[in-house]
Amino acid sequence: MIKFHRIPITPGELSLDNVLQCGQAFRWIYHKDKSHYSTTMRFGNQYHILVMKQPDNTCVEFSVMGTANPDTAHVADHLKNYFRLEVPLDKLLRTEWAVRDSNFKMKLHRGVRLLSQDPWETLISYICSSNNNISRITKMCHSLCAQFGNKLGEHDGVEYYSFPTSDEIKERASEEKLRSLGFGYRAKFIMGTARKMVEDRRNLPDSQYLESWKDHLTYEQIRDKFMAFPGVGPKVADCVCLSGMQMDDVVPVDVHIARIAQRDYKFTLNKSKIEELQIQYSDLPVTRKKVNYELDLIRIMFKEKWGDFAGWAQGILFAQEVGKTSGATSEGMIKKRSLEVEIKVEVTDTLGQYQTVEEESIEYSVTGRPKRKSAKRDSYES
DNA sequence: CCCAGACCTCTAGA
DNA sequence: ATCTAGAGGTCTG
Numbered sequence: 001m002i003k004f005h006r007i008p009i010t011p012g013e014l015s016l017d018n019v020l021q022c023g024q025a026f027r028w029i030y031h032k033d034k035s036h037y038s039t040t041m042r043f044g045n046q047y048h049i050l051v052m053k054q055p056d057n058t059c060v061e062f063s064v065m066g067t068a069n070p071d072t073a074h075v076a077d078h079l080k081n082y083f084r085l086e087v088p089l090d091k092l093l094r095t096e097w098a099v100r101d102s103n104f105k106m107k108l109h110r111g112v113r114l115l116s117q118d119p120w121e122t123l124i125s126y127i128c129s130s131n132n133n134i135s136r137i138t139k140m141c142h143s144l145c146a147q148f149g150n151k152l153g154e155h156d157g158v159e160y161y162s163f164p165t166s167d168e169i170k171e172r173a174s175e176e177k178l179r180s181l182g183f184g185y186r187a188k189f190i191m192g193t194a195r196k197m198v199e200d201r202r203n204l205p206d207s208q209y210l211e212s213w214k215d216h217l218t219y220e221q222i223r224d225k226f227m228a229f230p231g232v233g234p235k236v237a238d239c240v241c242l243s244g245m246q247m248d249d250v251v252p253v254d255v256h257i258a259r260i261a262q263r264d265y266k267f268t269l270n271k272s273k274i275e276e277l278q279i280q281y282s283d284l285p286v287t288r289k290k291v292n293y294e295l296d297l298i299r300i301m302f303k304e305k306w307g308d309f310a311g312w313a314q315g316i317l318f319a320q321e322v323g324k325t326s327g328a329t330s331e332g333m334i335k336k337r338s339l340e341v342e343i344k345v346e347v348t349d350t351l352g353q354y355q356t357v358e359e360e361s362i363e364y365s366v367t368g369r370p371k372r373k374s375a376k377r378d379s380y381e382s
Numbered sequence: 383c384c385c386a387g388a389c390c391t392c393t394a395g396a
Numbered sequence: 397a398t399c400t401a402g403a404g405g406t407c408t409g
Contacts, residue, residue, distance in 0.1 A: 023404065130405035136392055137404090184390025189406085233406050254404040278383090290406080293383085318404075 002051060004061035005072050007079060013089050015111025016054040022319040023134045024115055024243055026125050026141040029158065040145070040152055040160050042118060043070065043078045045205070047162040049153055052079075057111075066153035066160075082116050084246070087309065089113055097306055097313050103264050104313070112319045114312050115243055120197070120206035121163040122244030127189050127231040129239070136182075143181050144190075148172045166197035166206050189231025196229055211245070219247060224284040234291050238299065242311040251302040251314045253295040256321045261298045273297055 020028045020037055028039045036053035049065040062079055064070055080086070089109050097104040128140045141163075148168050149161035164172070169190065178187035201209035213222045219241065226237035238252035251257065261267040274293045281288045306313040 126404085127406095129403095131389075131403060132391085132405085133393065133403040135394090139392085179390080182391060184392090185388090185406090186390080231406065235405060239404075252404075256404065322404075 002063045002065070004051075004053070004063045005076065006059050006061050007076055007085075008059050009057070009085070010088075010090070011057045012109075012111060014054075014060065014083055014085070014113055015057075016052065016060055018110055018112045018319060019083070019115065022112060022315070023137075023322060024315070025117060026128075026134070026138045027121075027145070027163070031156070038065075038155070038158070038160075040162060041078075041082070042162070042207075043075060046070070047150075047152055048075070049155065049160045050075075065155055084113055084116055087113070087248070087312070089312065092309050092312065093316075096309065100307075101305055101313075107316060107320070109316050110319070112316050114248065114315050116246050117244045118163065118207050119210040119240065119244040120166065122240045123210070123226070123229070123232070123236075124163075124169075124190060124193065126236045126239045126243075127193060127229075128183070128186055130186065130231065130233075130236065132186075140181075140183060140186075144169075147177070147181060166194045166201070169194035170198050186231060189229075192230035193232070214245060214247075219250065220281070220284060220287065222247075224287045227286045227290050234287070234296065242314075248309045248311050249303050249307070250311045251299045251306075252311075253298045253302075254318075256318055257302075257314060258295060258298060260317055260321060261301070265301070267298055267301060269294055270297065273300075 016037065019025075021030075025039075028037045030037050034053075036051055038049065038051045040047055041050050042048075048070060051063045051065060052060055054060045060079075060083075062075065064072075064075055089111075093104070093107070093109050098107070124144065125137065125141050128137050132140075145161035145163050146159065148164040150168075152160045152162060154160065173191065173194070175187045175191050178190060183190065197206060197209075204212065213225060217225070222241060222245070223234065223237045226232050226240055227234065232240075235252050235254055238250050241247040241250045242252060253261075274297065277291075277293055277296060278288070281291065302314060303310045
């Protein structure tokens with residue numbers, strides 16, 4: 001039997017359901033029969049199969065499967081970092097956002113946090129996100145691992161793989177293969193990005209190379225370097241900065257956030273500020289070429305309004321906005337996903353307590369390859 | 383610099 | 397069942 005280890009949480013600071021399914025991470029699998037999530041994750045230079053669940057709002061529990069038994073305290077530390085548990089979400093809401101922003105006074109964070117994900121994996125995942133929906137992005141990320149990563153083990157009929165490195169994508173994948181796997185026009189971007197990465201990173205591992213940018217470059221320079229990869233525009237670059245580089249003040253502006261800016265914040269263009277930006281970016285050729293100045297001003301407005309953790313505030317509004325458009329109740333924010341699992345739809349009562357009110361069953365394929373229905377049932381139905 | 387279109391597929395909803 | 401709009405954008409002309 002799986003032995004779980006407990007990580008205590010300040011009540012309400014983290015909702016595993018909301019964080020893992022809001023469209024920030026794409027490689028967690030929900031097992032409805034056991035009410036837990038599983039994925040693979042790299043701790044240092046070693047990949048592990050990880051299982052997590054949240055019995056209540058005071059803790060999460062984890063278990064590491066397969067391979068050598070890693071040090072539990074070591075894994076716990078990595079997970080505390082992955083979930084950024086040192087960041088006091090509720091305090092930020094009360095003392096930073098709600099006091100400066102009247103639109104935030106009525107908001108609840110619902111345990112939606114920003115993650116500290118692997119930068120390379122985040123980069124490739126968000127390249128897949130362009131003009132795409134969450135369920136397909138999820139499928140593509142799993143497919144990438146199953147086809148080009150390394151197999152780590154198998155549990156409950158699910159095969160687990162590492163996320164492929166730039167070398168592995170360059171050597172094992174091709175635009176043609178990726179297209180046949182359903183990546184569409186993103187196939188060329190992924191191959192181009194992998195090739196450029198192999199070239200740029202020299203002897204460093206992918207993520208270590210990307211993280212090293214933070215040592216000597218500004219945000220604007222880092223974004224410019226991300227945008228030098230094919231398939232990476234300002235929105236994808238900002239997402240990688242925020243969710244993969246721990247750059248908490250970055251606000252990625254997508255269609256939803258742009259709508260919020262106009263609808264709820266009455267955002268209007270300022271011509272002189274655009275000119276300032278054009279000057280500021282004049283020595284950043286890639287940014288100057290790819291950036292949309294109106295969207296970039298929205299990013300800056302939110303950063304000034306929300307402060308050092310502006311990206312976290314964006315995450316909360318985004319999760320709520322997408323929850324609305326995906327047919328969930330305005331109270332909850334769990335959206336339907338393409339997982340053959342049961343997604344719990346949560347609502348919050350006036351005390352901010354979570355209640356499960358509704359469940360629905362949907363479909364999922366782990367490898368991205370067509371799977372037999374009977375096999376899927378065997379794997380997930382209890 | 384700004385503005386359209388095009389771009390691959392697939393999923394959700396009608 | 398079928399069918400169609402639209403999906404956390406980016407690139408090109």
